[in-house]
Amino acid sequence: MACRSCRRQLVLLTRQANAIAEIHTAAAAATTLRYPSLPIVNPRCRRTDQRRSFASTSRQSGVRESIARFFQMSAEPYRVVQATEEIYKTCAREASYTIPDKDRKAGTIHKTDEGEDIGEGKTMWHEDFQLPPTFSTWSQVTMLHMYLVFARLRNLDRDAARSWQQQLIDHFFFDAEERMDLTHGIGSRGLRQRYLKDLFVQWRGVIAAYDEGVVKGDPVLAAAVWRNVFKAREDVDVRALATVVSWMRLCLKMLDQIPDESLYYQAQAVFKWRAKNELTLVDKATRELEGHLVQEPPPIEKVAV
Template identity: 75%
Template sequence: MACRSCRRQLALLIRQAATTTEIQNATTIRQLVVAGTPRLDRRRNFSSTPRQLGFKDAMRRVFQRTAEPYKVVQATEDIYKACAREAAYKISEKDRKAGTIPKTTEGEDIGEGSTMWHEDFKLPPTFSTWSQVTMLHMYLAFARLRDLEPDAARSWQQQLVDHFFFDAEAKMDLEHGISSRGLRHKYLKDLFIQWRGVIAAYDEGVTKGDPVLAAAVWRNVFKAREDVDLRYLAAVVSWMRLCLKMLDQIPDEALFIQAQAVYKWPAKNELTLVDKPAKQLEGLGTTPPIHKVAA
């Protein structure tokens, strides 16, 4: 029986092949072979005739189109892995077996995580944190992929989403012990609704301005907690703008190898930029103004 990873790759390739229309419109291999075969009554010639050169070029184009799904699957997998590792966590095997996994006030399993999002932004190492931070990173890639040709953009976006939901289901099973496939699918449907909401919320924020974008980050990533440090929201918004700018500067043909490199710049670095005005005031011996919310 195929392993989970092999089944996942097979499913992705099948979906990619099913959505590829170029191969369906190409001339069949049999027709190309017949057209490229020299007639037997011709003199044998070791040089390539124009007809044979046309056959070779056509065959090369067919194989390039056939290889394209594999190329997209690999590229989107690399991008997805860069997104998913940002808030990675693990559930203790000891706690899982003993049934002593700590819970949040909402009843979520709390795991073990030491990423920047857990330590610098004070987010709990839970499935919810992981999924929201991963979707935040995926959204940035989604926004850049919209610049591709419509068919290519849909193909890339679908593959990226498939990687995420395959991985999410695996985490539900392996990390949280949700063995019921029906229950996992129910949670995946809820997660898909969240994903669609994330796209709409961040699109609105990117379009309407930083306050709206900060509100979207606060609702999704920080679960609308009232005790969230506003510096965190400002830093994440600044980081999102920077990533979108860097992704926009990558040529289409280089997305395969360069897109995931954008995430190497950590969002916590933007805290320095956020704190800069306050430090300048402190250097001048001026106390930063205190903003109070009107009653």
């Protein structure tokens, strides 16, 4: 019985193998149509033999080009798998958390009001934005980062964008199921599948909500972040909302500036700029606004009657 990690890699490689088989069939068909079999000619005829030699050389060159193009197309899916895995790991690290083994064995895991396990997390999202180290926080923050990458992938060709997006989704849901099993002890596969279906519905809602916010403006985007990441808490710090929105806009801009051929190794570098760094910009604007509001109005000049 293979482990979950091996099964996950097997599913990914099987999917890519099917894609490569289709590419191989298309390349072979294209080569056959472009370079059909040459008729047998009389070797005693010098002129005909020269034509055959030229045609043979041209055919060999074309075959070499087709083979090189085929291997380039065959390697592309594997590059996508590797690139999306690195991007996903960066997204998943941002709000990572753990549950101590001693608490799990003793059954002393703290719970939220909704009954969710509370672990230990020391990331920026836990300390600076006061989010609990739970599975829902991890999933929402991870999906927030994934959405930013998804928005950039829409600029690719249709097939390439679908391949990138599907691989990114696969990495996320494989990892989510593994966390349910190993971190939270949900051994029932049927129960995990039910939770994964709910998570997929949340993911589709996240895409729609953030798309609407990006198009309609910062207030709508802040409301989407408030509902998803901060769970519509009434005591949320508006500075945190403004900071996350400012950071999202900046990341979208930086991702848009990356050329398509550089996404393989530069996309995850965008997230090195932490969201909390935008607090300085938010506080500066707030201070300027407060200074403008408390500024005394100019004296009214008396007009002689």
